[in-house]
Amino acid sequence: MxxxxxxxxxxxxxxxxxxxxxxxxxxxxxxxxxxxxxxxxxxxxxxxxxxxxxxxxxxxxxxxxxxxxxxxxxxxxxxxxxxxxxxxxxxxxxxxxxxxxxxxxxxxxxxxxxxxxxxxxxxxxKGRRVITPCVGENNGQSKLTEADVRWMRAHPEVDHSSVASALGVSVSLVRQVRRGVGWRWVA
The missing domain is CATH 3.90.75 (Homing Intron 3 (I-Ppo) Encoded Endonuclease; Chain A)
Structure with a gap:
């Protein structure tokens, strides 16, 4: 050596x-x-x-x-x-x-x-594991952002189909989000 x-x-x-x-x-x-x-x-x-x-x-x-x-x-x-x-x-x-x-x-x-x-x-x-839940914007398949969800809920006067068409999602998703069934964690 x-x-x-x-x-x-x-x-x-x-x-x-x-x-x-x-x-x-x-x-x-x-x-x-x-x-x-x-x-x-x-x-x-x-x-x-x-x-x-x-x-x-x-x-x-x-x-x-x-x-x-x-x-x-x-x-x-x-x-x-x-x-x-x-x-x-x-x-x-x-x-x-x-x-x-x-x-x-x-x-x-x-x-x-x-x-x-x-x-x-x-x-x-050692506590180095970072867990990022795959929900909402962290889900690679998501078409919505939290800002989209807040806007949808703040503007109930805009009909479901117009919102769905503008955001490229289904009418049923817009209904779920507005009822609080989808994206529950977004205030």
């Missing part, structure tokens, strides 16, 4: 074992471009170490997770960090979960093996 990273970053077998655990073939690993020391050096150049997280400064996904190319393949940087640190491959459906809840973090001490269920339970236990 060289001095590029703190002792203990790479698990048993070091970066060579980690690269094998990522699924690189012997043919790929025989390339000088994929020598473990070279991959490690390239990887660690993209890591900005802070007292807490090791932030990935290279390419990122739209959600902030680091991306790294090794040979002709692209991996999540946090997945590479976890596999190299533990020497254990991430199988199909496996996740590299963040204990720190920081997507660009690649600190192996902040990562753990899990699956979608473990990751979701971790999110819920």
């Amino acid at each position: 060289n001095n590029l990273v703190p002792a203990g970053f790479a698990g048993p077998g070091g970066w060579a074992a980690g690269l094998r655990a990522l699924g690189l073939t012997p043919a790929e690993l025989s390339s000088p471009r994929l020598a473990p020391e070279r991959v490690e050096r390239r990887f660690m150049k993209m890591v900005r170490m802070t007292p807490a997280c090791w932030e990935w400064s290279g390419a990122r996904t739209a959600r902030g997770y680091g991306r790294v190319r090794i040979g002709r393949r692209e991996f999540g940087a946090h997945r590479v960090a976890l596999v190299v640190a533990t020497g254990k491959p991430l199988g199909d459906g496996a996740h590299a979960c963040h204990a720190c809840d920081t997507p660009p973090c690649v600190n192996p001490g902040h990562l753990f093996h899990g699956d979608a269920k473990v990751n979701a339970l971790d999110m819920i236990s």
Whole structure:
């Protein structure tokens, strides 16, 4: 192990074992471009170490997770960090979960093996789950807005069919909204 990273970053077998655990073939690993020391050096150049997280400064996904190319393949940087640190491959459906809840973090001490269920339970236990009910404007199928509903109720003199035609909804929906059966939560 060289001095590029703190002792203990790479698990048993070091970066060579980690690269094998990522699924690189012997043919790929025989390339000088994929020598473990070279991959490690390239990887660690993209890591900005802070007292807490090791932030990935290279390419990122739209959600902030680091991306790294090794040979002709692209991996999540946090997945590479976890596999190299533990020497254990991430199988199909496996996740590299963040204990720190920081997507660009690649600190192996902040990562753990899990699956979608473990990751979701971790999110819920930390209070990070945001539940948006799919009613009213939050429903992708809705044609009405809360402003439309308020206007309908404030103008009972306009007949149901005119309102329905103007808003592109059925007459029965206009009746339900005006009676307070539909969109009950809108005052």
